[in-house]
Amino acid sequence: MGNKHGTSLPTHILHVKTGDKKGAGTDANVAVVLHDDQGKKSAPMTLDRPLRDSLERGSMDAHPVSDTSGLGKIRKMEITMDAFGLAPDWFVESVHIEHQQDKSIRVFPIHRWIRPKRHYVFDHLDCKLPQDDEQKEQRKSELEERRKLYEFAPKAPGLPVQVNQLPADEAMSDAYKWDIESRKKTLSRQAGLTGLMTLSGEWDSFDDIYALYSDTIGKPSEQILHWRDDEWFGAQRLAGVNTILIALCSSIPEKFGVTAEMVEPFLEGLTLKQALDAKRLFIIDLKILEGIRHNPETEIGAPLVLFFQKGNQRLVPVAIQLQQDKGPNNPVFLPSDHPMTWLYAKMYYNNADATFHQVVTHLGFTHLLIEGVALATHRNLSPSHPIFRLLAPHFLYLIAINDLAVSSLVSENGWVDKTMSSGRLGMFDVVAKAIVDWRLDIDGTLPKHLEARGLLDENVLPNFYYREDALPLYWIIKKYVSQIINHFYDSPEKMVEDYELNSWRQELELEREKGGIGIKGIPGSGTFSSNEELIVTCTSAVFLASVGHAAANFPQYAEYAFPPNYPPFIKGQVPTNKNPLSEEDILQSLSSKRQTLDVMVVTKILSEKGTNSLGDFEVQYLYDPVSVKAADTIGKNWLS
Template sequence: MRVSGHDPTKSWKLPHDEKFKGDYKWDIIKTKGSLLLTTSLINLASKDKWESLEDLKTVYKFSLEEPKCVQYWTDDKWFGLQRVQGANPVLITLCTEIPSKFGVEPEMVKPFLEGLTLEKALLQKRLFIVDLKILKDVACKDARMLTAPIALFFLNDRKELMPIAIQLFQDKGPDNPVFLPSDPEYTWLLAKIFYNNADATYHQSCTHLGFTHLLMEGVVVCTHRNLSPSHPLFKLMAPHFLYLLAINARGLEKLISENGWVDTTMTVGRCGMFQLIKRGLKQWHVDVNGIIPNDFRARNVDDPAILPNYPYRDDSTAIYKAVRNYVTRVLQFYYDKPEKVINDVELQNWREELVLSRNEGGIGLVGVPGENEKFTMVEQVIDMVTVIIAICSIGHAAANFLQYEEYGFPPNYPGIVYSEVPKDKGPHTLEDVLKTLPDKETSLDIMVITKLLSRLGTKPLGDFEVKYLYHPVCLKAAEKFCAELKDISTRIQVRNESAEFPYPWLDPKIVPNSISI
């Protein structure tokens, strides 16, 4: 699935080395059918709407276990937690001023600021924001409506991130009100549902598909084109490319084909998804978004004193540093002098294609380290390789493996909604909420596919299926890498033992080496 001109829904013949091996070879459609049969849910494949939430919950009496969010999906506290440990924890940003397009007034939110004024809450760095402006005017399948919301969050005295205002479209006006926790119960709930539909759209399009599967496919192809199998960079990165082309060729052909899973279970459908990915890739920079600590700094949420209880940040940063330490030990051995970097023709050709525009057949990466269109020092190569390995492991794991926990109960994190977007703050009912949900057949399709996609893939990070580096220096580097990951895993497990809402998804024990599912 090349990020340049190739149509990602068209299959091609994979090289033998890129195909699934042995018992890892599976067919997504057959697996889905098998899962449907074993759940005894095939009788739910109808266009009937859910009559009640209890009707929906009957699904979990079979083999599909109940996602934990069923217990608390309506809670504001949970809605805030989704921003820091949900499927899309990459957008929350410190709010330093209220944007002029956001119709929030001081008196409007004063009841939710625990005695602070809006101005003081801003000065004390207690307010956070997510602005999904990238979604504005994205084309949707079958004239569906996608919001482009802005949401404001307050860090309360208990260090909980609580939503205090949601505006569903970018331009404020009488038919685009700011929804508040004090609004009628189901009116506020609908605002959160439509917000989460927008967030889920960004998650599946950019955070998951665009910034891991597609971006790294281009890198894999570029690596094969420019680095020989004997090159140390190839040997270092190859374990993290395992099965990526295979899963893209097989799985995504089935899921993103015309009238396939994305068209039927996501508001935007496949065309809108690719439009959004194209927008997202224009904004994605290696030196900001790819370098994990830089991304948190850019959003001013890197300091735990400002935003505590952000496990995605803490875990991803720790693993990123371990990856960088590993890459550093290996590459400083091979490139012990700057001249070895500068004069490495394969390395420089690889960088040249990484930055070459997609219109010219390159990968089109922005922010690749270097000077004068070259790598000039080993630290630049270390940064680039670390970013690639981190995306294939940390980035994909965080975006992929809790999909069932988020999407498996459709009201919690809906990929698709059906009713009209609320344009006023009048009272709504539970029936209005049920009308937003997909029918039984579509709901079941969402549950089964996200359950399938949430299955763990290759071996844990550092436990390589195939090894290419056997020099004692490299073996020692890998040994230290595994030791660092073990320490991180222990810390995460200890934290999760006492956490009300555990976040295990970046425990190195379950973070795979590669994007293989």
């Protein structure tokens, strides 16, 4: 390439990385022109490696060039290509230009499809606010194309928006395959469950369930050992998959039929008032589940639970009401009730909690809401925009996973219909309710959410493990985001003049009914007026996509694999009395054998870690020194 005589020593080497996306490679003839910082430029040079396929999907190709000796520091690069080949479009991840004499490297992060017969110009580091970019028309035309590719709408009334058709940019790489059905078959075979997957009927004993677990799929030993214990039930609220519900109780709600006489025997000598004043009582209210649709074999409660923090700092339940309004057919279950009756009440609460976890905490908040942010980002921010480059690593495969999950897990007669009490229609009901009141500046901002629940003070509810782990991570992420945003917006005028950013914000907060994403509580009033407002917004998106998702997703197998520990499905009606129950009654209420195996296998797959940890990005988008240092810092802080 560019070596006319074949004997000249190369002056530069172009290291060209083709993206790992479906159709990313090209057979077209690609030409580049390099510009230096003195205004000089090279002749057009063709990226060609004789006798060798190059520019293939996922490849890194080195192209020596020898007719650039008169150039200084490379500042700009032009790319053009013809339409040769069946599918000439080419997805370029990056071009690193290495100077052979001093070994310096100039980086051009592209992260775009290059189309035939178009002219592209990219600056060194390619990270500029739109008002400062010479390539304004290029940015404009790219965004016009992306708005067509990333059109969106809710999949059902009231739901968050999703992309209408999965764009090629969002296709998963060869290195990340997320095929639920094939993984189910493979894992079932490896774990020795293949023959069992055809089992039908109910469980005869807990020993039959214990026998399911092999070394391959893993035995949820702690859950099997402790699932009956009150302290374990309390610990599930503090370090399980759904830690976003528990709140400080300052008074007993009128609808909760708890009296002092009922609970004071379990308060270690305190009166109800003393326990409230000492901030040792906590509550969960799942009113959101009231009236939702459900599978015909089941009924889902809308429970209230009162917890007490013991002197040993362990949290235990002291009262459970399984429906909202107190009354004779809605008893308050107590630890002094028949042991199996009390255990069954805890299981029914956990069934409601599991419904909220899968529907809201996991799918609703860390998948669907974040997809809305990703869609607005792709549609309004050029890949050259620093906020696009800041957020893009956290959207990796998200839209593709959501598309696949909705089509395979949440489809009619799919996994949700078969294994969860709510079924997919109840799931839609709960998500639609949850997003009505969700606010980014409260629910999506961890310190504010903890404060709203009375739990920001570390002296309240010691051993709240999620808070102890997640809050420091929130501050690490915010510091990382702040360093980048403060670098690029070093004057108020830059934020005011950033028309791409203003467009992004407007689409994020525009109501879904009017064609927007519909996110409430974005800081500021219509526009960002300070760096802090943008920092809070971006920090929330990064936190939910990373820490929030990790907390809700990765422990799933441990919680769900043993059905009575955290049952997604319970047959029968919500209890309306305190009649004594037997172990046989509990066994008969559990998921069937086939349902249990399906839950085990799918939650095992969902619990697998498929992408790198925060800061260790699969694809690097930001190369400027400030951003690189910020990313390096987040990785070091993460480890410490």
